[in-house]
Amino acid sequence: MQNKLKKTYKFAFKTSLYITIFLTLLSSVFLYLLHSVDILYLVSFAVFTYLLSFIVIQYRVERFIYRRVKKIYDDLTLLESTSLRKQPITTDMATLTEEIDKYAKNKKLEIETLKVREEYRKEFLGNVSHELKTPLFTVQGYLLTLIDGAIDDKKVSEKYLHRANKGLERLIYIVKDLDMITKLEVGDLRLNIEKFDIIELVESVFDLLEMKASKKKISLMFDMDYNEPIMVMADKERIQQVLTNLIVNSIKYGEEKGTTEISIENLIKNKVIVRVTDNGEGISEVNIPRLFERFFRVDKSGSRKEGGSGLGLAIVKHIIEAHDEKIYIESELNVGSEFSFTLEKAE
Template sequence: MQAKFKKSYRFATKTSFYITIYITLLMSVFLYYYFELIWWMPFVFFVTTYIFSFLLIQYRVERFIYRRVKKIYDDLTLLESASLTKGAITTDMRTLTQEIDKFARDKKIEIETLKVREKYRKEFLGNVSHELKTPLFTVQGYILTLLDGAMDNKNLREKYLERASKGIDRLGYIIKDLDMITKLEVGDLSLNIETFDIVELVKNVFDMLEMKASRRSITLTFDMNYTKPILVKADKERIQQVLMNLIVNSLKYGRDKGTTEVSIENLIKNKVIVRVTDNGEGIEKVHLSRLFERFYRVDKSGSRKEGGSGLGLSIVKHIIEAHDEKIYVESEFGVGSEFSFTLEKAK
């Protein structure tokens, strides 16, 4: 490793001073008792001894320490420690110890992070495989059944083709949602920021989901009568997707004849917070921290009766974060859940 060497003179300076003091006093006593002691002799002896001691100690100790310190730096360079190779090599033990300690802490954090990422990667690949193979095997099963002779039966043919079509639609949802999350993560999905009325947007989402809510007699409502528009600045299409995903989620896991309520409140001077609250089954606290992970499901039974890609909440989180806003979740098991997110208020 070709590195600049930063010298440290503190050790040689102090050590030389102590040695010189001791030898000068010893020599002065010797000359005083056995020879004539002239006043300038201790001074000259002190200076010459100090210079000699300093040069010798600095040279020998520097070479001794430098070889070992350089070996440490070389070993750390093999580990690509950028923080240690930017500056000059130092023989100052205190500084070196601090750098090594910092390096060790950083590496420990990095290793722990890699372990977490590796665990997440394995879970993610397993989830992707499961989510894709479920509808794929369903489609394959219906098609093979038709090819084995069921095609001749008109009623079975139509029923199996419809079910196969639903399986293909599910595959399409998963691939489309995965593509969107990837674009959001790499910043490749541009946002069309505009000013719009969030109250009107919620009403439109209610209209689109009215039939779905009526199947379970769930009421879609505001917390109050909003007579004036509440203008916000965001990507209208993406925020509509956020509202759709959150409200659909509340309908899936809501209580029959229950309620899904949306409220819009002023948070601070230039922010509003939109809350989607239901009185459904709720979520246990152990699941809340992982709720926005891709394919993470509270129900570990593997049931897919509710449909969807399993990516809805992850997409919601990425869209809100792409707006530099925050999303929150509060839930009490058996009581209900509340998802909320902030938006910038239009001036």
């Protein structure tokens, strides 16, 4: 659509006024020196000078500025998709400067955002590659060994096939977690909201992870005796996954003979907050902002031996946000961590 000229008379008005005042005063002095000052003549001269100056200046300014401004608009093809291009071309330099400055700031912000995203994309691809190639190379190594003749030894072949299967299970685990995150991000994963007792759910998660915790002699406990059920509205299966991921993390990075404690408190009238607290190794303050990123690991070397897909906390965050709830973290290095999230309380 052709851009239309948005006229402004401010510049011509002020400039014509200055010229008129100057020439009228000059004429007054000249007439005074000739001893023939005529007020009517001066008024007529001022009006004529003002009108003529205004018309000439406005015409010249419009032509001069419009041509150059239009060229700027036409040359900057990037402006096609911006609000600046959709507005009429203005000859008001203050307005134009403001629009260009606003456009430049927006573009600077966009560029900085794109740079951050590009860095995240590179790091994410590197992490995905690392997480996938480890089990892939493991499986390939065992299979090549079997192909080279180890398959004839029944004991060795069973051992290697079992290890290869473990590597494939890890690959499937990573792919399933990635698929879940993708569905949560695009909103394809539907939540089955129901009423259930959060205390009962925590107890069932404790039962599932009791053996895992016992290997490090970590005690799974509540902060107090909950004699009455606490009913919440949420997707029971997904909240179980959230609790499982958080408690598994507390066991992985917890101290030997440590504790993982769960507490449920009333936050406001229709909300409860669930806290998962441990006395493990804790997390440094610099790593906390990135903790929910996919594949981000605090300890790049040691944490990999603990297994997992590296997607647990990212999944936790997406599930909680899919419920329109909040998740929080407080942690101190060598002291412990506390992950907490809110849930809607059932009426």
